[in-house]
Amino acid sequence: MQHVVMFSAGAGSWAAAKRVAERVGLDRLQLLFTDTLMEDPDAYRFLIEGAANVFGISLSGRMKVPSYSEFPDFRDRPKWKRYLERLSTEAVATIPQLVWLKDGRDIWEVFFDERFLGNSRLDPCSKILKRRAADRWLVENCDPRDTVCYVGIDFTEAHRFDDGRGGGLRPRRALEGWTYEAPLCSEPWLAKWDVIEWMRAERIAPPRLYALGFSHNNCFGFCIKAGHAHYRLLLQTLPDVYSYHEQKEQEIREYLGKDVSILADRRHGNKKRPLTLRAFRMRATSEHASSSEDSDYGGCGCFIDQTASTE
Numbered sequence: 001m002q003h004v005v006m007f008s009a010g011a012g013s014w015a016a017a018k019r020v021a022e023r024v025g026l027d028r029l030q031l032l033f034t035d036t037l038m039e040d041p042d043a044y045r046f047l048i049e050g051a052a053n054v055f056g057i058s059l060s061g062r063m064k065v066p067s068y069s070e071f072p073d074f075r076d077r078p079k080w081k082r083y084l085e086r087l088s089t090e091a092v093a094t095i096p097q098l099v100w101l102k103d104g105r106d107i108w109e110v111f112f113d114e115r116f117l118g119n120s121r122l123d124p125c126s127k128i129l130k131r132r133a134a135d136r137w138l139v140e141n142c143d144p145r146d147t148v149c150y151v152g153i154d155f156t157e158a159h160r161f162d163d164g165r166g167g168g169l170r171p172r173r174a175l176e177g178w179t180y181e182a183p184l185c186s187e188p189w190l191a192k193w194d195v196i197e198w199m200r201a202e203r204i205a206p207p208r209l210y211a212l213g214f215s216h217n218n219c220f221g222f223c224i225k226a227g228h229a230h231y232r233l234l235l236q237t238l239p240d241v242y243s244y245h246e247q248k249e250q251e252i253r254e255y256l257g258k259d260v261s262i263l264a265d266r267r268h269g270n271k272k273r274p275l276t277l278r279a280f281r282m283r284a285t286s287e288h289a290s291s292s293e294d295s296d297y298g299g300c301g302c303f304i305d306q307t308a309s310t311e
């Protein structure tokens with residue numbers, strides 16, 4: 001039986017991979033990473049160190065994992081992509097059972113190509129760069145009758161894996177012939193802080209985004225599915241990243257010639273209005289958020305979520 005863990009550079013997928021390795025061994029285990037080319041440099045560091053840890057590979061003397069400051073400026077996209085190409089080649093040569101998939105485009109290039117700005121309900125970025133890329137690899141490299149796929153969903157989000165009524169990732173993928181499991185939805189229960197303690201015990205530094213307050217280690221703290229509170233955190237902790245996405249949002253608005261935005265303004269009763277990142281920043285720096293905004297973190301589940309219209 002082949003075992004494929006959807007490895008996202010997040011705490012959950014690392015812990016899932018550890019549990020799977022413990023249960024089935026390493027021989028037929030692969031970690032599948034789908035790169036948006038928009039991850040935090042420290043996420044790439046964790047991805048490599050975490051994968052090496054799962055396979056018991058010492059990186060010492062084999063590969064120098066770059067620290068945050070050694071990465072080029074993420075805003076220089078050609079340079080950034082060339083850097084990641086070299087890094088992934090070296091990482092895969094060092095950890096052969098790590099599969100590192102890249103479309104070649106990042107999330108904004110997908111939005112421009114699709115002529116559609118993603119939002120909390122429609123996510124062309126994860127559909128194309130993650131789910132489709134992973135599905136294609138599975139079809140080309142695995143036999144569904146001889147493969148189990150694993151995701152890092154934990155017990156707090158178990159309903160997104162299988163809600164018991166035919167909804168969720170597992171039943172959806174089962175209809176297509178694939179077997180999915182979520183090792184963290186079984187006892188012993190592990191919360192994120194337990195996993196972070198586990199990482200420390202294994203001498204791996206946890207991804208820095210968690211310490212900054214982010215609940216996911218995705219897309220450099222950005223996510224088109226995130227809510228107001230998440231963007232407030234991004235603005236406060238990673239203003240350069242916020243500023244980059246604010247600029248890209250302005251560019252795509254001009255490109256499409258439409259009043260589109262990632263966020264929505266709900267201050268006018270039930271009617272939602274577009275709220276650009278620029279307007280949100282000006283609002284956030286000039287006044288206090290409302291209590292509803294403060295608690296609106298939104299949800300990110302690249303591999304899990306699938307709305308009817310995103311395929």
Ligand code: SF4
Pocket residue numbers: 036107118123125126129218219222223224225300301302
């Ligand atoms: S984390 Fe958000 S922005 Fe990034 S690929 Fe997933 S859905 Fe898209």
